[in-house]
Amino acid sequence: QPGGAAPYLEGLNPAQRLAVETMDGPVLMLAGAGTGKTRALTARIVHLMRTGRARPNEILAVTFTNKAAREMKERIGRMLGEAVEGLPWLGTFHAICVKLLRRHAELVGLKSNFTILDTDDQIRLLKQLVAAENIDDKRWPARMLAGIIDDWKNRALTPDKVPTADASAYDGKGVKLYAAYQLRLRELNAVDFGDLLLHMVTIFQTRDDVLDQYRRWFRYILVDEYQDTNAAQYLWLRLLAGGHKNICCVGDDDQSIYGWRGAEVGNILRFEKDFEGAEVIRLEQNYRSTPHILAAASGLITANKGRLGKTLWTEEQEGERVRLIGHWDGDEEARWVGEEIEAAQRGTRGMAPVGLDSMAILVRASHQMRAFEDRFLTIGLPYRVIGGPRFYERLEIRDAMAYFRLAVSPDDDLAFERIVNTPKRGLGNKAVQTIQRAARSNGVNLVEGARIVVQTKLLGGKGLKELTVLVEALDRWHGQVVSESDTHVELAEMILDESGYTGMWQNDKTPEAPGRLENLKELVKALEAFDSLQGFLEHVALIMDHAQDDAGEKVSIMTLHAAKGLEFPMVFLPGWEDGLFPSQRSMDESGLRGLEEERRLAYVGITRAEAVCTISFAANRRVYGQWQSQLPSRFIDELPEAHVEVLTPPGLYGGTYGAAGMSSQASPAIAEAQGSRLHDNAAKADVYNSPGWKRLQARGQARQMRQPAEAKNITIDMTAVSSFTAGDRVFHQKFGYGEVMGVEGDKLDIAFDKAGQKKVVARFIVAADA
């Protein structure tokens, strides 16, 4: 262009410009994190419009998330400067396919006003079909079938195309049920999520006229995060781009992290074969991170086999090394991160103050968020959770809390309504109406209403039996709250157990179920910091209220999966421990597939950071209600030493514990991280025998901690570590002073001076002279 480049081209490097200006034919930008792939893709869209090569509606751009689509739209708006008529088709595969399918619904036997079923509807429908086949729902849960069908749909397989190798699926009836399910959906004028793509692929495959129309229409196709497309998405793209081949895909094989959901990294590696004569552009300059951060991430990912491999460099100043810190436990980790954030906000270590919007905490599993959310709420640090509800807003947490509320206050009718048929007790809408009528006409709460229904047998059959059991249980739990016969933590566990609520998720075969169970455990863990259920419920009610407003700067908390494509000046990566990250499942798996995907996830995590990247791990975590010692993640071993700085945790050597003479070998995990002998058992044994460790243990007891077992993942035998015996004088926060009468596992039978005789868990007890 005469008179210099357009503003949106300025600053792009030659490789990026090539990607922007090669408008015809297939283009692949295959490059590492932070090299400006997304930026170049965005500039390309603007360039197509600005040069008059394409009208906005002739451009189809696909992003991985709705959030990414929104951001790209904003950027395009800014780059264009002035208003343009219309915007490109820009959205996720699903969002674009809904629009297309509405226009052509009749081609797959639907009406244009079809409904999109959510997972619950989908399961309900499948259950009916499974029941009609006389299949044992216990052995073959409908949710399992839902997973199998989703997988087929991800692979673009309609019932007639499912390969014979899959014929044994779901007790040999999978394919038949899949066909029946598709038929039923059609009768209901409905689709599920997977259908959105599948139907469009079917239409494109069977109707040349429609396909040709869209090939003419979408003259330029652009795809971000191409490494995470599944087979159906891939087919859809190939069909659409098959004519003109004006397709530009960008991605990074090292950032393929959705294999578990059917994504196939092979799609990006095959691009040159699929689209002959493709211009393959490699970007090597990273504009996001400092050299240490880049080198740490690059070093880590070299442990993966079968990657393309790439060189990344940056002009950035050297900056800080990746910081590594070990903590005593998860709470300590959350406390430390909170302090670091507040310090950064004020400006520390010669750095200018950092705004909260510039900081993010990226976790491997969503249950890790709880400790951070609790801590931040306590210290009043504003945060937002991206890509999911906040901990206390989650479905399973709200359900569990409803049970607790009802145990504390039987008058809580809202809580009653929430749990009366969760888990399913055959107490549907009609039963609830009967209970409500009984309550209203007698002027009592719903629990009492339910009691009347039971006594006067206003319901029949299974419902009546189940309601009787529920009312009895509610009475019992409420009685226990009043009498304080058990600790509130034990009571909470009991309620979740006896109500069948935990069991409901244990029997659930959906991919979300394990996460929900983790969250429930996390909830029980959170209870320990309070002295009663009531106190805890008040805390949550207050913090939830307090957390409503959404204005202002906030720290972001999200999973690593949700962080793809994003960047932050300051990133915290907590919980780098074997079994958590990499996940236990990936470690148990035979072969390296799962582990390599975890490593790519670690690579995604580190490369989100621009200036400060802090990795942390805890030596102890409560898992399944027991303290476990944790080993630092194997990924920590793989970080190139020259780019890592090991920090000393103040919680262990300063503040909380007092500095006096504490050996630097106090925590095995930290000693390991500091020394070169990571994962060395002899080194660990030295540590456990050191005076510093023993002293820490003694103090830890007063802090109601437990000595971790020597080897990884060994559950601690509470009897072995309970140092109390009959006759000891002890102190309990709530019940005051007392004398141990007997020891039973991790429980102590104590005669309290004022509160009488009670059984309490040993970890709530300290020696009276401590």
Ligand code: ATP
């Ligand atoms: P990821 O693989 O993580 O998705 P990416 O390759 O898509 O990364 P971008 O997000 O496009 O990278 O760019 C990373 C950062 O570098 C952004 O802040 C972007 O604005 C900046 N950037 C990209 N290209 C240039 C350039 N030529 N000059 C200056 N900054 C650039």
Ligand code: MG
């Ligand atoms: Mg990107």
